[in-house]
Amino acid sequence: MDGIRRGTFRYLILHVLSEGPMHGYGIMQRVQELFGGLYTPSPGIVYPTLQLLEDLGYVRSSRRGRRRVYSLTSEGKRVLEEHRAEVEEILALGRGFARFVEELGGSRLIGLLKRLFTEIPHMDADKRERLRRAVERFLAELTEVLGNAGGKGGGSD
Template sequence: MRNQYHHECFRGFRGGDDFRGWREHLQQRFGAGAGDFGRGRHGGRGGPRGFGGPLGGRMFGSGDLRYVILQLISEKPSHGYEIIKLIQERLGGTYAPSPGVVYPMLTMLEEMGHITGTSEGARKQYAITDEGAKALAENKEMVDALFARIDHLRQEYARQRPQQIERAVENLRMALRMKMGSLTTEQIHAVTDIIDNAAKQIERIG
């Protein structure tokens, strides 16, 4: 039964960018956002030269994120949130894939036998399997090129944003993450006003 399920779900997976049937399966199983690799937490589709993120373009092609996640897990067994943070760090904070994209992909990779998951409390840690390592080896040239593009994007973004501004933006993100779950409606409005006013002041500079 599992082999038949595996075949039906992933029969087009090895065919490069033709992922329509597989994406539809993920969307039926996990919801409308699953399988959409162009959007991340920052909500944009940008990125120089069509690669993606909030700078203009598409972040990942249909098959790219699979290999990004697989390569990161091969370097260090990780759980889903760690993978999201690792991708964000590799891209210099410009983009982080949403959990609605990453977790269905992890489930798919596990069902393909490319990774194995071990429950650790409420989390599940993933490690690469021999089959996953083989898939990376067979596609090494493509994976190397993909991570070279990621490095290029991070460097290009770093040139465009002064370090002091990057630090200030990260401080804002951290403050929001720490407060987000405990804010009342009134406090949410207050935080929104602060951010909106700051944006207006920045727009007036120059």
């Protein structure tokens, strides 16, 4: 997968709502679960998308106490089925992320990347060059492990 295509997030929300009615925060948590904790959509993407989906008639909302709860309409179910392949593609990406975190030390790598991104602006040229060479070695090793299949397959050893 070359990344999440623009607009695909709305179908992911429809998928999450196909599991049952949910409030916005619950949707954010469920998406986070689907991506193994590596991605949590912000309120700035979730709520405008929910509003769009409601305007299109794909979801409806109702008040339950202080929260607005969203549910899938029959039209939303139809649209979800039309875009099932896109949803399956993004869910496969999520499963891959989750497995990466759980089995392959992904959370350590993510932690190091966060640290790296904050430290790069303060590194001297020598340290940046050492880092560049380390990244090149890492990428070469990953490419070797994955093989020439463009990141697919690669065996199970």
